[in-house]
């Protein structure tokens with residue numbers, strides 16, 4: 001569905017990804033795993049079109065999108081949830097969602113569906129996003145992305161720095177939306193167990209290279225843990 005073919009990308013003169021190839025399955029989840037600084041967020045920024053490869057190509061459903069701008073990728077059904085629970089802190093939770101919903105004919109319905117997935121958000125709607133907890137802000141950010149009814153969701157460490165009770169809620173919702181079909185997910189995660197439960201494919205990144213990859217599922221866990229310790 002989304003394919004990276006030998007992608008080299010970086011910032012200014014420094015190259016971060018050195019020839020990364022990967023594939024996100026149609027209607028499935030691919031997980032990118034790796035230590036801090038391995039290049040996982042860089043990978044997602046490149047998928048979202050915020051960074052342009054110097055070499056290699058990116059395809060979406062067979063179409064070469066390597067040179068497409070972020071908004072053109074959004075128009076093709078991509079949604080990106082960056083690392084760090086980002087939202088507009090001075091707007092209320094409702095306004096954060098409305099911003100996206102207003103631009104869509106099906107916005108009202110899509111917003112209701114997103115809130116059904118994160119029911120805890122309903123009573124927080126009048127509250128400023130900046131006053132929400134990290135877990136609540138993360139749910140808000142994912143809900144906002146889902147309002148666009150993406151075909152491909154790019155999720156960067158959705159459970160990072162979040163209290164354990166909320167982590168399982170977020171994980172459950174990601175599994176639920178991923179399994180209802182019609183959407184692919186490229187998931188960046190530090191939690192190996194959850195990532196492999198969700199994913200059909202995994203890729204371990206090390207210093208900007210894929211050093212291990214394979215089918216997801218919990219059976220892959222020991223191979224992945226081993227790849228992450230070397």
Ligand SMILES: Nc1ncnc2c1ncn2[C@@H]1O[C@H](COP(=O)(O)OP(=O)(O)OP(=O)(O)O)[C@@H](O)[C@H]1O
Pocket residue numbers: 011014016034035036037038039040041042043083
């Ligand atoms: N805006 C930037 N400008 C220059 N270098 C950057 C920038 N962002 C990241 N880097 C560098 O690129 C490399 C990969 O960073 P990246 O954020 O992609 O890693 P990551 O795998 O997402 O790490 P983490 O698990 O900490 O989120 C690091 O060496 C980092 O210092």
Ligand SMILES: [Mg+2]
Pocket residue numbers: 040041042083156
């Ligand atoms: Mg990162």
